[in-house]
Amino acid sequence: MSLEPIQKLISRTIVLRQENIDTDQIIPARFLTTTTRKGLGTSVFFDWRYNAEGRLRNDSPLDGFNPAEYKILVAGSNFGCGSSREHAPWALADFGFRAIISSDIADIFKSNALKNGLLPLEVDDKTHRRLLASPGEEISVDLVSQTVRFGEEGWQTVFRVDPFARRCMLDGVDPLGHLINQLAVIEKYEEDRRGF
Amino acid sequence: MKNEMSKEMSLRSLFDKLWDNHVVVNETRETPAILYIDLHLVHEVTSPQAFSVLADRNLNVRRPDLTIATLDHSTPTSPPKPNGELAYATPQAKRQVDRLIKNCAHHKIRLLGLGDPRRGIVHVIGPELGLTQPGKTIVCGDSHTSTHGAFGALAFGIGTTEVGHVLATQCVLQRKPKSMRVTFDGVLPAGVTAKDMALFMIAEIGASGGQGYAIEFAGDAVRALSMDGRMTLCNMSIEAGARFGMIAPDQTTIDYLQNREQAPQGAAWERAVRSWRTLPSDDGAVFDKEIEIDASKIRPMITYGVSPDAAAAVDAAPPPAGSHAERLALEYMEIAPERPFSATEVDRVFIGSCTNSRLSDLREAADIMRGRKVKVGVVALIVPGSVAIKRKAEAEGLDKIFIAAGAEWREPGCSMCIAMNGDQGAPGELVVSTSNRNFVGRQGKGVRTVLASPATAAASAIEGRIADPRNYYSNKMEQADVA
Numbered sequence: 060m061s062l063e064p065i066q067k068l069i070s071r072t073i074v075l076r077q078e079n080i081d082t083d084q085i086i087p088a089r090f091l092t093t094t095t096r097k098g099l100g101t102s103v104f105f106d107w108r109y110n111a112e113g114r115l116r117n118d119s120p121l122d123g124f125n126p127a128e129y130k131i132l133v134a135g136s137n138f139g140c141g142s143s144r145e146h147a148p149w150a151l152a153d154f155g156f157r158a159i160i161s162s163d164i165a166d167i168f169k170s171n172a173l174k175n176g177l178l179p180l181e182v183d184d185k186t187h188r189r190l191l192a193s194p195g196e197e198i199s200v201d202l203v204s205q206t207v208r209f210g211e212e213g214w215q216t217v218f219r220v221d222p223f224a225r226r227c228m229l230d231g232v233d234p235l236g237h238l239i240n241q242l243a244v245i246e247k248y249e250e251d252r253r254g255f
Numbered sequence: 256m257k258n259e260m261s262k263e264m265s266l267r268s269l270f271d272k273l274w275d276n277h278v279v280v281n282e283t284r285e286t287p288a289i290l291y292i293d294l295h296l297v298h299e300v301t302s303p304q305a306f307s308v309l310a311d312r313n314l315n316v317r318r319p320d321l322t323i324a325t326l327d328h329s330t331p332t333s334p335p336k337p338n339g340e341l342a343y344a345t346p347q348a349k350r351q352v353d354r355l356i357k358n359c360a361h362h363k364i365r366l367l368g369l370g371d372p373r374r375g376i377v378h379v380i381g382p383e384l385g386l387t388q389p390g391k392t393i394v395c396g397d398s399h400t401s402t403h404g405a406f407g408a409l410a411f412g413i414g415t416t417e418v419g420h421v422l423a424t425q426c427v428l429q430r431k432p433k434s435m436r437v438t439f440d441g442v443l444p445a446g447v448t449a450k451d452m453a454l455f456m457i458a459e460i461g462a463s464g465g466q467g468y469a470i471e472f473a474g475d476a477v478r479a480l481s482m483d484g485r486m487t488l489c490n491m492s493i494e495a496g497a498r499f500g501m502i503a504p505d506q507t508t509i510d511y512l513q514n515r516e517q518a519p520q521g522a523a524w525e526r527a528v529r530s531w532r533t534l535p536s537d538d539g540a541v542f543d544k545e546i547e548i549d550a551s552k553i554r555p556m557i558t559y560g561v562s563p564d565a566a567a568a569v570d571a572a573p574p575p576a577g578s579h580a581e582r583l584a585l586e587y588m589e590i591a592p593e594r595p596f597s598a599t600e601v602d603r604v605f606i607g608s609c610t611n612s613r614l615s616d617l618r619e620a621a622d623i624m625r626g627r628k629v630k631v632g633v634v635a636l637i638v639p640g641s642v643a644i645k646r647k648a649e650a651e652g653l654d655k656i657f658i659a660a661g662a663e664w665r666e667p668g669c670s671m672c673i674a675m676n677g678d679q680g681a682p683g684e685l686v687v688s689t690s691n692r693n694f695v696g697r698q699g700k701g702v703r704t705v706l707a708s709p710a711t712a713a714a715s716a717i718e719g720r721i722a723d724p725r726n727y728y729s730n731k732m733e734q735a736d737v738a
Binding site: 077078079081083084086087089091092093094095096106111135136137141142143144145163165166167170171174175216221222223226235236237239240241242244245247248 | 279280284285286287289291300301303304307308320328329344345347348350351354373396397412413414415416417420423424425426430462463466467481493496497524622658673675676679682693694695696697701
């Protein structure tokens with residue numbers, strides 16, 4: 060599956076200030092019995108957004124907005140910790156997010172997000188604090204120059220992203236295709252190991 | 256000077272050796288390494304979308320012989336209905352199980368499915384069958400795959416897209432993480448277990464303290480652990496943010512594996528043991544980070560918040576909340592700061608999960624429950640990790656001890672750890688659980704989870720409040736986790 064290439068993203072932010080937002084919060088386990096990648100967006104952060112009867116409460120920072128204008132989620136540190144469920148980035152992407160910004164994003168979530176067109180952006184603590192304090196801010200993410208820019212003061216900072224994942228996103232390079240191109244080398248490795 | 260430098264460079268840790276042995280294509284600044292995978296474990300929840308990718312792209316499973324599947328997450332643990340049907344939580348859960356059965360048949364993958372005497376939690380059966388061995392790379396679409404690191408394997412959790420990569424190519428793209436050594440020196444006091452070591456360490460370094468690291472656990476207290484205890488410790492690595500946790504293989508590892516169904520036999524066994532003996536970290540190998548913990552100071556640990564690093568000794572009280580988040584966590588848990596934990600009433604107890612469902616865990620709980628009764632009003636669920644463990648426990652009469660105490664003795668599965676098969680608490684209930692995550696709602700909406708060892712969970716079931724297992728220990732218990 061090749062991804063839709065992404066170079067630049069200009070959007071407003073939704074802010075969830077909590078630290079250690081785990082993937083059970085992003086998509087509770089009872090939604091994991093699905094056998095497809097699609098349709099999880101309505102259940103994203105389900106227990107934060109719906110009441111006991113399963114009706115949308117509309118009082119969460121995630122609701123009451125036009126998702127087309129709010130494609131960036133700013134969250135507290137250690138975002139995406141816990142379970143390796145790829146359903147978490149599937150649900151966030153299906154909801155409409157294209158980027159997550161935090162000071163520190165959990166390893167497996169980061170890896171999963173990058174494979175689903177969802178940019179996990181790690182920024183310095185100062186920028187992170189500034190973004191947490193201004194929900195709804197319009198920010199500009201440039202993957203070519205690896206910069207985030209926002210605010211009247213012209214705040215600009217560089218974010219960290221794995222160079223390979225960046226190339227996959229910019230050029231639509233498919234990681235599975237990259238592996239398949241190396242099958243001859245993989246076979247050679249297997250033969251060499253058989254020998255000893 | 257130059258010579259000393261190169262000497263130091265050539266000293267390798269267990270992790271370095273495991274990594275080097277599996278690099279197919281080296282990492283560069285531009286691309287991650289291509290890492291070969293020796294064993295791919297598959298379960299029903301994180302695999303259907305990966306098999307769909309193979310179908311969409313017309314790809315086959317490249318090495319079904321290195322792939323093994325089981326059913327554990329969505330699988331019911333209640334006994335079958337009189338007509339033989341299993342009580343699935345939802346029709347969709349059954350569809351997911353059926354999908355794995357179909358995918359395995361189509362791709363000729365061995366499935367330890369319903370009715371198979373080798374079925375069980377994916378991180379329990381790998382070791383039990385002897386498939387998990389020192390020196391192997393092992394992956395699974397499950398963050399607790401680090402469990403297998405207890406054998407001196409490089410084992411880590413992956414996402415579903417990567418499950419597809421491994422099915423199609425037997426490889427993953429992975430950058431080499433930094434290395435950390437956590438050394439537990441000294442001797443664990445009686446009544447203190449591997450679970451308490453894990454919670455103690457996570458409280459020390461924090462829920463993201465291990466992020467970006469592969470952890471090697473070392474020291475006398477680790478060497479003294481049984482394989483079951485070592486698996487518990489490595490299992491919890493991810494709760495400190497580390498995808499990899501491992502322990503060097505030694506005689507305990509070798510004794511555990513000898514004569515297991517899938518372990519090498521005869522001359523192949525001798526060869527394997529010789530190569531396993533070369534795996535431990537070289538003396539003087541350098542780690543990016545070193546943590547030292549005095550095991551003799553560890554007490555039975557419990558969690559009091561909604562992140563596994565909010566852990567403290569059971570005979571203490573939660574520290575005053577330092578931040579808004581900590582205050583909210585205590586409010587959710589309905590645990591008052593600075594009030595002893597023993598004042599907290601318990602509604603439910605869960606003993607099971609890939610962290611603590613092995614035979615020694617069940618014995619640890621049974622030793623406390625023997626001849627006692629679960630407090631009236633408390634529901635206690637005992638869920639063995641595999642069919643084999645269930646049978647062994649029954650052969651020892653552990654089931655009778657639990658049932659006589661008023662606990663439920665279930666079929667194997669992940670059960671209340673992930674609470675997606677229908678086993679869960681009711682809103683507001685407090686559960687003392689031997690599993691690995693105390694996240695909000697993890698064990699059911701509004702459920703409050705307190706993580707603990709099997710001994711602490713069993714003692715809490717008896718008393719109906721958070722209890723210190725050391726009060727139940729006679730001298731004979733000193734050998735419980737040190738075998």
